[in-house]
Amino acid sequence: MGESTIQNWNDKRKVLFYANNLDIYGIKMDKHKQISAFSLSGWLQWLVPIVLVIAIKIFSYFPEWVESIYSIKLYPVLAHIQRLLFGWVSISIGDLIYGVFVGYLLVLLSKFILSIVRKKFDWNNFWKRFLSTLKVLLWLFIIFNILWGLNYERRGITAQLNLKNTTYTDKELKDFLCDVTDQLNRARTELGDSNYVYPKERDMFGMATEAYQSVKIQYPFLRYTNASVKPSILTEMVSYAGYSGYYNPFTGEAQVNTDLPHFYIPFVTCHEMAHQLGYASESEASFVGYLAAMHSPHPLFRYSALFEVFLIANSELLQRDFWSGILNLRSLNPLVKRDRRIFREFILGRQNNVEPIIKNVYDQYLKANRQRSGINSYNELVGWVIDYRRKTGKL
Numbered sequence: 001m002g003e004s005t006i007q008n009w010n011d012k013r014k015v016l017f018y019a020n021n022l023d024i025y026g027i028k029m030d031k032h033k034q035i036s037a038f039s040l041s042g043w044l045q046w047l048v049p050i051v052l053v054i055a056i057k058i059f060s061y062f063p064e065w066v067e068s069i070y071s072i073k074l075y076p077v078l079a080h081i082q083r084l085l086f087g088w089v090s091i092s093i094g095d096l097i098y099g100v101f102v103g104y105l106l107v108l109l110s111k112f113i114l115s116i117v118r119k120k121f122d123w124n125n126f127w128k129r130f131l132s133t134l135k136v137l138l139w140l141f142i143i144f145n146i147l148w149g150l151n152y153e154r155r156g157i158t159a160q161l162n163l164k165n166t167t168y169t170d171k172e173l174k175d176f177l178c179d180v181t182d183q184l185n186r187a188r189t190e191l192g193d194s195n196y197v198y199p200k201e202r203d204m205f206g207m208a209t210e211a212y213q214s215v216k217i218q219y220p221f222l223r224y225t226n227a228s229v230k231p232s233i234l235t236e237m238v239s240y241a242g243y244s245g246y247y248n249p250f251t252g253e254a255q256v257n258t259d260l261p262h263f264y265i266p267f268v269t270c271h272e273m274a275h276q277l278g279y280a281s282e283s284e285a286s287f288v289g290y291l292a293a294m295h296s297p298h299p300l301f302r303y304s305a306l307f308e309v310f311l312i313a314n315s316e317l318l319q320r321d322f323w324s325g326i327l328n329l330r331s332l333n334p335l336v337k338r339d340r341r342i343f344r345e346f347i348l349g350r351q352n353n354v355e356p357i358i359k360n361v362y363d364q365y366l367k368a369n370r371q372r373s374g375i376n377s378y379n380e381l382v383g384w385v386i387d388y389r390r391k392t393g394k395l
């Protein structure tokens, strides 16, 4: 009698475990915990996200649609609302959310390890958690794409400005660098001597908004409203990982690593704001950031953008024609040379073993988002600036 009760109790527990697991698959149990029917709500919990993921994937194969329906119409409204919600808070809400999320993952991981060490690992429980995590990941993918990610598939700034010929000869690169070096030196002279005091970071963020107000006059699609640019809370970590800024697609905030040399912050800010405008690819964000900074009334912004373009273009020239590249470096204004040294020391001072791993992860992420050249897509910037100058004869 006693034995059979225990037996019954154990059976019931088994059935209950089984029932809980089946519920995740959408199989409905009746009150005696028997399989009675497939529960509609359980199935929908899987069906809805899976259908949405497939729909997003199919939609992303049509860049024309993405551009005209998503990037031009839907995305600006969503981004405007995000910046309205979080822009007024002075600290980065996105960084706080990331912090809490990482903390939560660490707690889960330690619980998992502890359960193995204490030999209390329960496959049923593990499987249940695995499936619910998978469901959360599906929704994260959907939300990420709706809030921003689809912009990776748009036609983008090159189509908007009709930039087609992005290859350039050695001579074109040399002529281009000759102009850029000249402009760079002049912009530095406009800033004054070595005692020049840089504006505070938050003032620079405000000046970046002004830059976008200027560029919008010529290109209305670069209209930027409700600024939401913030210093990164995770500055030390971000520097260690080798990043100058990042965009949070879930909150619409742009974070700038304020640890950077001051003269580089204006360009990075304009680059991150371009991400906020829906230019997801790195090279496009740099190109749009460059356009905005070059339209700024502040010489610091033009200096910052020209500094970036000079570094990238000249490193290309050093590979094609080493001595011409060296000559360019020699013809820099002494104050630009000093800034280049500061920049080099900043980069070298933060080099570590973790950085290449993180860069590799980001490279894979970009490639997963069909950015064929991955992290090297930063370098497409030079080709676009050259073609833009060919067309407009200025900047």
Ligand SMILES: [Zn+2]
Binding pocket: 245, 246, 271, 272, 275, 282, 285
């Ligand atoms: Zn970027």
